[in-house]
Amino acid sequence: MIVGEQKPIAEIKAMVAPYNKVLILGCGTCVKTCFAGGEDEAAVLTSALRLAFKKDGKNIEIETQTIERQCEDGFIKESAAAVSRNEAVLSLACGAGVQDMARRFPVTPVLPGVNTTFIGVLEKQGLFTEECLGCGHCELAVFGGVCPVTRCSKKLLNGPCGGSRDGKCEISPDTDCAWQLIIARLTALGQMDNLRTYIPPKDWRTSHAGGPRKLVREDHII
Amino acid sequence: MNSTSISGLQQVLEGGDFAVTAECGPPRGANTQVVQKKGELLRGNVDAVNVTDNQTAIVRMSSIAASASLLQMGLEPVMQMVCRDRNRIALQSDILGAYALGLRNILCLSGDHQSFGSQPDSMNVFDIDSMNLIRMVRTMRDDGLDMSGFKLDQAPRMFIGAAANPFADPFEYRVIRLAKKIEAGADFIQTQCIYNMDRFKEWMHMAREEGLTEKVYILAGVTPLKSVGMARFMDSKVAGMDIPEETIQRMASVPKENAAAEGIKICLETIAELRDIQGVSGIHLMAIEWEEKVAEIIEAANLLPRPAF
Numbered sequence: 001m002i003v004g005e006q007k008p009i010a011e012i013k014a015m016v017a018p019y020n021k022v023l024i025l026g027c028g029t030c031v032k033t034c035f036a037g038g039e040d041e042a043a044v045l046t047s048a049l050r051l052a053f054k055k056d057g058k059n060i061e062i063e064t065q066t067i068e069r070q071c072e073d074g075f076i077k078e079s080a081a082a083v084s085r086n087e088a089v090l091s092l093a094c095g096a097g098v099q100d101m102a103r104r105f106p107v108t109p110v111l112p113g114v115n116t117t118f119i120g121v122l123e124k125q126g127l128f129t130e131e132c133l134g135c136g137h138c139e140l141a142v143f144g145g146v147c148p149v150t151r152c153s154k155k156l157l158n159g160p161c162g163g164s165r166d167g168k169c170e171i172s173p174d175t176d177c178a179w180q181l182i183i184a185r186l187t188a189l190g191q192m193d194n195l196r197t198y199i200p201p202k203d204w205r206t207s208h209a210g211g212p213r214k215l216v217r218e219d220h221i222i
Numbered sequence: 223m224n225s226t227s228i229s230g231l232q233q234v235l236e237g238g239d240f241a242v243t244a245e246c247g248p249p250r251g252a253n254t255q256v257v258q259k260k261g262e263l264l265r266g267n268v269d270a271v272n273v274t275d276n277q278t279a280i281v282r283m284s285s286i287a288a289s290a291s292l293l294q295m296g297l298e299p300v301m302q303m304v305c306r307d308r309n310r311i312a313l314q315s316d317i318l319g320a321y322a323l324g325l326r327n328i329l330c331l332s333g334d335h336q337s338f339g340s341q342p343d344s345m346n347v348f349d350i351d352s353m354n355l356i357r358m359v360r361t362m363r364d365d366g367l368d369m370s371g372f373k374l375d376q377a378p379r380m381f382i383g384a385a386a387n388p389f390a391d392p393f394e395y396r397v398i399r400l401a402k403k404i405e406a407g408a409d410f411i412q413t414q415c416i417y418n419m420d421r422f423k424e425w426m427h428m429a430r431e432e433g434l435t436e437k438v439y440i441l442a443g444v445t446p447l448k449s450v451g452m453a454r455f456m457d458s459k460v461a462g463m464d465i466p467e468e469t470i471q472r473m474a475s476v477p478k479e480n481a482a483a484e485g486i487k488i489c490l491e492t493i494a495e496l497r498d499i500q501g502v503s504g505i506h507l508m509a510i511e512w513e514e515k516v517a518e519i520i521e522a523a524n525l526l527p528r529p530a531f
Contacts, residue, residue: 153337154305154351156332158354158399159353159395159398161352161390163390163461164390164392170338172337183394195398196401198353198402201350201351201354
C-alpha cells in the first residue's frame, strides 16, 4: 500500500487558516489502512482543528467527508457537492489523491493533510516499512524477493557494502541490512549462485529518472 | 619504468616488493598547502598515497585535485572515487579528466552514506555500485569504450583498486564478493583496518583456497590507534570496523601519555604478522590525521628504503 503520515496539526492549521469554510476529505483505501487519512482520522482531525481555532477565537466551518479513493474519478465525483459548499479542501489522501482532486476541481484550493512516505507494508503493529521504490523494472526474482534497490541504503546490486554488521545497515541499528536478508533468503532457497554472477548497472529509464511516467494501455482505450 | 606497467604502484607490486601505501585526506578548504605538507611527510616513505573522496561524506577538496597536487610533487597518488556523489556520466567524465591530469591509480568505492556526514540532508546518487564502477573502468581501459559503447579517442589506462572488508557481515559472502570484484576487473585490493587478526587470517585462507590471491594484489589496511577513546569510538561508531576487546583493553592498560606509543607498537606487531601471511602483497597505512608518524612506523617496520620506480 501507499503509506502516509498525517501532517502536524500546527502545519495543517496554518494551511487552512485563510479559509472560513473547509472540507476535510478522508480517503478510504491506503491511507485508511495506515491510519493517516481514513474516516476515523478525518473525524479526529476535524475535532482537533475546531478546538484549535476556537481557542484562537476564530470561527471556521469544517465539513467532513470520506470517499473510497481520491485517485479515482468515479469516487471523486461523490465529493463534488461538498467541495462546492466549501472554500478549500484539506485532502487526507496521498499525493496522487491530492493531485487528482486538484485536477477535478480546478478553482478550489486542495491542500495536503498527509505526507506521503512510501510504498510499503505493515510489518507489525505500529511499524510500516518501505518495500518498493516503483523503479519500473522488477528484479525480485534474482534477489529472492528482497529488493536491494529499495532496501539497501546504497542501492547496491552486487552484494553488501563493508558497513553491514550483525544483520544491520551502517546507517542505523534499526535498519535491517537488505543484503543480509537477501543472502539468508537465497541460502534457504538454495539459490546463492544468483549472487556469484555480475549484475550490470540498472537501467533507470523505467524509474522516475526517466521523467514523470505514464502507462498507456492500448487495450483499455475506448 | 616497466613499459607494460600502468602505474608506479603496479610496478612495485609486480616487482614483488612488499608494498607500502598511505592515506591522505584532503583539507576542508581550498588550501593546497595542506595537501603538500601531508605529501612531504609521506615522500620517500611510501610507494603511493591514497587520496580519499569526501570520506565520511564530509565536503573536502576533491580527490582528483588533491591527487593532481601530489602528482605535481612527484608522488604517486591513488585517487579514490565513490559512487555516492556522481552518476555514471560524471564518473566516466572524471576518470577521463583524472587520466588527462596524469593520474594512473583509482580505488573504486561505493562511498560512506551521507547520513554520517555534515550534510545529511543531501541527496545521494548510487546510480551504479562499486562493482559496476570497477567494470566500467576496466572496459574504458581495456576496450577503450565508455558505458554507451562509444569508442573513446584515448582510453584512460588506470591501475584499478577495490576495497574489501573481511570484518563486515555476512562473513561467508565476503570472499564471494572479493571474487566478484576481481572478476569485474580489480587489480589490487585494499582492506579495512585490521585489528581482528584471527578473522583476517581466516578470510585470507578462504581467498587462497579460491585461488584469489593469485589474481589480485592484497594491501592489508592498518591504522595506528592514538588512544583508548579512539579505539572505542572506531569500534562502535565507524562503519565496518572490528576492534577486539583485548586490543581496547591493551590501549586502556597503559598510562594516557604512553597510549600513542602503545598504539604504534600494536600497529608494528600487526605489520610484522601481516608480512608473514601468504598472499598479502603490502600494507595500506591509514594514519588518520597522523601523517607525521608514517615515516617512523615504516622505518620501525624495516620497510625502508622504498623501491624506486
